[in-house]
Amino acid sequence: MTAPLTEHTESRPEGATPAVRLAGVSKMYGTGKAGILALDNVDLTVAQGEFVCLLGASGCGKSTMLSLVAGLDAPSAGKIDLDGRRVSLMFQEPALFPWLTVSANVEMALRAKKLDKRQRRASALEFLDMVHLGGFGDKRPHELSGGMRQRVALARSLAQDSDVLLMDEPFGALDAMTRDLLHDELERIWRERTLAVLFVTHNVREAVRLGDRVVLLSSRPGKVVQDFPVTLARPRRTDSTEVARIAAEITDHLRTEVVRHAR
Amino acid sequence: MAVETQNNASDRLSAEIAGLDALELGGKQRGSIAGRLWGRLWPMGIAVLLVLAVWEIVVLSGRWPEYVLAGPTTVIPELGARLADPEFYSAVAVTMRRALVGFALAMLIGLIIGALVSRIRPLRAGVGSLITGLQTMPSIAWFPLSILLFGLTETAILFVVILGAAPSIANGLIAGVDYTPPILLRAGHMLGFRRLQLYRLVILPASLPSFLAGLKQGWAFAWRSLMAGELLVIIANQASIGEQLHYARELADSAGLLATMIIILFIGIVVDMVFEAADTSLRRRWGLHQARN
Numbered sequence: 001m002t003a004p005l006t007e008h009t010e011s012r013p014e015g016a017t018p019a020v021r022l023a024g025v026s027k028m029y030g031t032g033k034a035g036i037l038a039l040d041n042v043d044l045t046v047a048q049g050e051f052v053c054l055l056g057a058s059g060c061g062k063s064t065m066l067s068l069v070a071g072l073d074a075p076s077a078g079k080i081d082l083d084g085r086r087v088s089l090m091f092q093e094p095a096l097f098p099w100l101t102v103s104a105n106v107e108m109a110l111r112a113k114k115l116d117k118r119q120r121r122a123s124a125l126e127f128l129d130m131v132h133l134g135g136f137g138d139k140r141p142h143e144l145s146g147g148m149r150q151r152v153a154l155a156r157s158l159a160q161d162s163d164v165l166l167m168d169e170p171f172g173a174l175d176a177m178t179r180d181l182l183h184d185e186l187e188r189i190w191r192e193r194t195l196a197v198l199f200v201t202h203n204v205r206e207a208v209r210l211g212d213r214v215v216l217l218s219s220r221p222g223k224v225v226q227d228f229p230v231t232l233a234r235p236r237r238t239d240s241t242e243v244a245r246i247a248a249e250i251t252d253h254l255r256t257e258v259v260r261h262a263r
Numbered sequence: 264m265a266v267e268t269q270n271n272a273s274d275r276l277s278a279e280i281a282g283l284d285a286l287e288l289g290g291k292q293r294g295s296i297a298g299r300l301w302g303r304l305w306p307m308g309i310a311v312l313l314v315l316a317v318w319e320i321v322v323l324s325g326r327w328p329e330y331v332l333a334g335p336t337t338v339i340p341e342l343g344a345r346l347a348d349p350e351f352y353s354a355v356a357v358t359m360r361r362a363l364v365g366f367a368l369a370m371l372i373g374l375i376i377g378a379l380v381s382r383i384r385p386l387r388a389g390v391g392s393l394i395t396g397l398q399t400m401p402s403i404a405w406f407p408l409s410i411l412l413f414g415l416t417e418t419a420i421l422f423v424v425i426l427g428a429a430p431s432i433a434n435g436l437i438a439g440v441d442y443t444p445p446i447l448l449r450a451g452h453m454l455g456f457r458r459l460q461l462y463r464l465v466i467l468p469a470s471l472p473s474f475l476a477g478l479k480q481g482w483a484f485a486w487r488s489l490m491a492g493e494l495l496v497i498i499a500n501q502a503s504i505g506e507q508l509h510y511a512r513e514l515a516d517s518a519g520l521l522a523t524m525i526i527i528l529f530i531g532i533v534v535d536m537v538f539e540a541a542d543t544s545l546r547r548r549w550g551l552h553q554a555r556n
Contacts, residue, residue: 067273070453072449072452072453080531088453089453091446091449091450093446095446095447095449095450096450097447097465097468097469098548098549098550098551099468099469099471099548099549100468108454108464109454111454111455111464112455132277132280132281133284136544137429140548140549140550141550142551143288143550143552144288144548145285145287145288147283147287148284148287156454160453160455177283178283181279181283183279184276185276185280188273188276235272261418
């Protein structure tokens with residue numbers, strides 16, 4: 001049995017194994033004078049089992065950072081060290097394949113493994129069960145609601161058996177109630193599987209609700225300006241006063257960041 | 264007990280999620296097959312009656328003599344007589360065989376060319392616009408060359424049918440590949456697919472709707488080319504629909520000519536409906552269809 005959720009307070013042991021390490025990472029789009037510096041000398045470490053939220057106004061290179069860690073793009077300078085860990089990335093859209101059933105979508109993530117058809121299908125259904133969609137394997141993505149589709153995408157990411165889960169505003173397009181439930185769901189899965197999560201959002205409360213740390217990025221170029229540890233006990237509620245208080249504090253810093261650009 | 268609270272909390276979470284899912288899905292219903300069929304049939308019936316009425320009025324106006332423009336009252340019995348004639352069916356069989364063989368070959372060639380052009384950059388630059396050019400070329404313009412090359416043979420007809428259909432089919436595939444949603448490409452990338460695997464598992468299936476549209480257009484071009492070909496290339500001892508059309512004009516058999524035209528139209532409509540059905544079922548499965556259907 002795992003430790004009871006209610007008594008758990010957050011604070012990861014110092015010196016926990018780093019899962020993701022960015023050292024002096026810069027990303028330049030284009031060259032010369034026309035080039036745009038999206039990320040400038042970013043240092044960031046996410047420990048195994050740690051939940052880190054990246055927060056920033058638009059244009060801070062949050063998504064760029066995830067693309068770099070995911071290996072979809074290469075940094076112009078600096079080093080990204082994953083120590084051989086597998087990474088999966090969830091987008092703001094579910095990005096499911098419309099020609100496949102829900103379970104076949106999850107099975108796509110299992111192709112790399114040497115499984116026969118039946119095992120693959122059984123494994124996909126297990127992952128769907130994990131996001132409470134065990135009974136929906138034979139549906140088509142369009143038959144599900146937005147929140148359900150995003151959970152299928154989560155199941156597909158989990159099926160990749162990665163140690164690091166990157167999430168790019170995954171719940172941005174959902175209504176508040178669905179989002180709350182998905183926060184609980186994600187927290188539960190994160191805890192069970194001791195994932196390292198790097199979660200990009202522009203919603204401050206969401207960041208405080210979920211993160212062990214909230215990392216604030218500046219805009220143009222993106223730079224780490226501040227790193228807030230969130231030590232509130234879990235599970236947290238988005239509408240609790242503690243979350244609101246910390247969120248207000250972080251929002252003030254975020255605004256100061258934004259004001260710097262009003263020249 | 265702490266463990267119990269945790270279980271309760273997770274049960275509650277499951278129940279909440281299940282409840283929200285049920286609320287969001289709602290119920291959908293589709294009408295019965297007979298009902299939907301009837302819904303499509305009666306407007307068609309009215310349209311046919313309308314056309315027959317206009318036709319009869321034009322005939323009654325007396326602008327053309329009966330042996331030039333026969334009215335529906337003579338054409339419909341003529342049509343009935345043909346439908347009872349085994350020779351007519353052998354003519355239809357010859358025409359349909361040519362159509363299917365030509366279309367199948369065009370599909371094969373279109374697929375290969377489309378796949379190559381969409382994958383290989385230099386080919387794309389050179390051949391891409393050539394394919395579009397070929398598509399706009401009236402297929403009948405190919406017949407003189409085709410007859411010179413192959414003589415008055417079935418090969419001459421098939422050559423033009425293929426030239427008419429293959430560019431549309433290739434273009435459909437190329438467009439489908441081009442318009443593969445970037446997010447699906449990224450998702451495929453994240454799942455570890457590269458090159459051929461990405462092409463096979465993501466890009467090709469994603470281009471299916473566009474490919475199907477290309478097939479449909481290709482069929483229309485193939486059918487037109489075939490009719491033109493059968494009018495021009497008359498092969499002895501091989502009765503075909505186009506040939507019947509040709510002789511009906513030679514013999515000033517207006518009723519026979521119009522009956523043959525109705526058959527050509529009918530075959531075109533039936534094949535189009537097959538493509539339509541394939542398209543509708545694809546759209547339904549992908550969730551692209553509009554609320555009604």
